[in-house]
Amino acid sequence: MFKPIIKLQIKNLEKRILSFWQKEKIFEKTLKNRKRKFIFYDGPPFATGLPHYGHILAMTIKDTVCRYKTMQGFNVPRRLGWDCHGLPVEYEVEKDLKISGKKQIEQMGIDKFCEACRGIVFKYTKEWEKTIERMGRWADKKNPYTTMELSYMESIWWIFKQIWEKKLLYRGFKSMPYCPRCGTPLSNFETNLGYKNDVPDTSIFIKFPLIGKPKTYFLAWTTTPWTLPGNAALAINPKFKYVEVELEGEKLILAKDRLNVLNKDYKIIRDFKANDLLGQTYQPPYEFIPKQKDKKAWIIVRADFVNIEEGTGIVHIAPAFGEDDLDLGRKENLQVIQTVNEKGEFIKEVKPWAGRFVKEADKLIINELRETNLLYKTEVIYHTYPFCWRCESPLIYYAISTWFIKVSELREKLIKNNQKIHWVPGHIKNGRFGKWLEEARDWAISRSRFWGTPLPIWECGKCSKIKVVGSLSELKKEAVNFKAIYPNKIDLHRPKIDEIKLKCECGGEMKRVEEVLDCWFESGSMPYAQNHYPFEKRIDFEKNFPADFIAEGLDQTRGWFYTLHVVASILFNKPAFKNCIVNGIILDEKGRKLSKRLRNYPEPEEIFTKYGADSLRFFLLSSAATNAQDLLFSDKLVEDVFRKLILMMINIYNFFATNALVDKWQPKDETKNLSVLDRWIVSRANGLINEITKGLESYNLNLAAKPVQKFIEDLSTWYVRRSRDRLGPTAENQKDKEVCYSTFYQVLVNLCKILAPFTPFLSEEIFQNLTDKESVHLEDWPNVDEKLIDENLEKQMEQVRKICEMGHAKRKEVGVRVRQPLQKLRIENGELSREAGSGSARRIEKDLIQLIKDELNIKEVKFKVGKGDLKVELDTQITPELKVEGEARELVRQIQELRKQQNCRLDEKIKVIGPSWPTDKKLQDYIKKETLATELLSGEELKIK
Ligand SMILES: [Zn+2]
Ligand SMILES: [Zn+2]
16 A cells, blocks of 8 residues: 555556456456446447547547446446448458459459458457557457448348338439449448548530531530530529620620630620520530430520539539439430449540540540630639548549438438437537438448448349348248358358349349448448347347447548438437537647658557556547547647646655655544645545536536646645645644545545546556555545535635735745745735634634745735735845744755755654754754754764764
């Protein structure tokens, strides 16, 4: 007990605690001792990437809340999960194998490719586990859920079938954000993950010749020249006026309000109403695909989405490449002119650029238009453009057949269920998340890829009937060739599952559609699938749903938070989680993204070694990043926490421990005869418990962590500072010493408990040193004793400290050190007393004044009561008596210094030799008492022995 902590080994201290936790299975014990469940869901990361500060932030938040709930008496299982499927994994494998695109995957064989994917899904789990452990996060690492295990996939099929049976599933031909490199459509929220700002692009103004009117053109504008071979119409908006102008011998038609796009003098020759233009035909720039008889093409149509903010008021329409375009095409019966294949390359019919990636062909098309005199002008624009969230290829809009969940039909439910969620910060609810729900679009959930949970949809080749399979037993029952395909082990992955055939009622053969599921659908289904719901533990699950708590980053409002919410609303018409902490993004000191390439951040391991995981944790928790705000990271800020919190705590504890050791003090509960200083720190400590509890209860970690620093400062710079003389071998009043130890001890023990969720290592170390209990993390959360909170006293103490601060400043001003006693301090407009007259109030006032006297080394304190600002005035006259007393104190300081230099034990008695001693017996006794000197001897220089 009471072993002092050696400060220089913070890394060793934490490592020792880690191995203690491991050896004694402390985490497991917290689960064993508690019955009532607190349900936490962990969002599954991909272990194909390494953990970074963003993960450490989210994991710190998760760990802190779970540790707190544990101390409140809950049983908090913490199961990790791994996202195993989908583009992130496939993309890594493609890079590893140096192949790219679906064609090359099919050439190597889907089975080999999927095996390669399976082989890398756990690539970095060891690194993840290492980080999780080192940062002090408690989690069940032995029993994680994985999205690729059979039971998980079976649950996914069950959920999928539920959606089908609720008639919320359909196949649509839609223009989708599409990654040409990955060869798959993406959902709108995946697209949202990859927007980049200020992307330069060339926009062009193109001339479309009117049929039968030589040298007369419609002038249209586009930022995607590659879509021009797919042009099927030009759209105008009847809200605007259109004009024909003459310019350099040519006639151009455009909106009157957009004449400023023309760069030379022009002459207006005619006004049009939009109706005059509708239905007119024009010569398209390209006719690679012949016109279909039953469809319209190359005609002027109306569209309300044509705006007047940019372009010419005439919009080029390519139904194959835009959502609005396709909708308009359906309405107007326009031909869908598909000129691009699924790899984003022009098809062979587009002869000059066949096989070229469309974005690369932009330049060639522009050159060609210039040569054929159809280009009016080009401009460089900077706009926001979507890129693949996984491989960073520029996305294109591409019309493709895709499976959708009708989320747009669920909006009302989603919005209603969102109201039941407690979001931190609160503005997420009706802000970022709520707004997103209001606009919720149908969710494209099929991916034309390989490594994922296959869509459990079988389609009849003869009558096109569709069957959705919702379990393994159903598959076994329905499949005509189950045993042949799965003689031993069942694995639902492609390509095996593709061989399973079902028999249709019509006698035809049903084959599985080729697509796999969006991996976000799988992570959004983790509450059920990790439990193999509904095939196992059904009642147990339903009892514990929804989760009490989840936490992830702001980007997940359109990712995991969203997919969890959608799936739960479909299945149970409930939210999936009750409380959600949304953390912000960590940037470097200058506000830039953390980047491996720029190396603009220190490695976490470096921070752990230098300042310890506790420092990093507390730094993150006390930042606004726990409230969805951006955090500028710098190791200086972590160092600050290390010095001001961790080292200060160690100093405080060490002071207590060294004295307690010398006095052989044993913990006792002394609650009587508390000094005003004790009552004050007890009041502050209870206030602190109160504030931290409130912060944690509302899941506002920033709020919870905020008062800690101030308390530790108060403890160190006031309670400890003013209690130095009360403890240790030189203290006079044994009874007061007991009270001081006891109070100090209680404060420290409680401090360890309330800091345990934030700084689990140091709290454990100090707690174990202070008590004979096994672990602070097995303790119950301390209760607040409201009776002990004395706000009046806290205010009075604030006043006392303010006065002392001003008194010190005055001393500095006149150049008189604190060791030199002074006669008098006059205080103007200071007020210490409360209920005037009562005996206890007078006693408190007297004690408070004594604190001022001791701190400032003053004989008398006088109050001049008036109105106005607090002022202090020092009597700086040094009388001969004050002078010798000052000299005696100076001698004490020098002797203490010698004791330190010679490593005297705190209670070691000494003899002192010195050139001169005060003649006053009282001062001699004072020196002896303060320095534990038995004798004051004469000699040439000051020495001790
Ligand atoms: Zn991609
Ligand atoms: Zn059929």
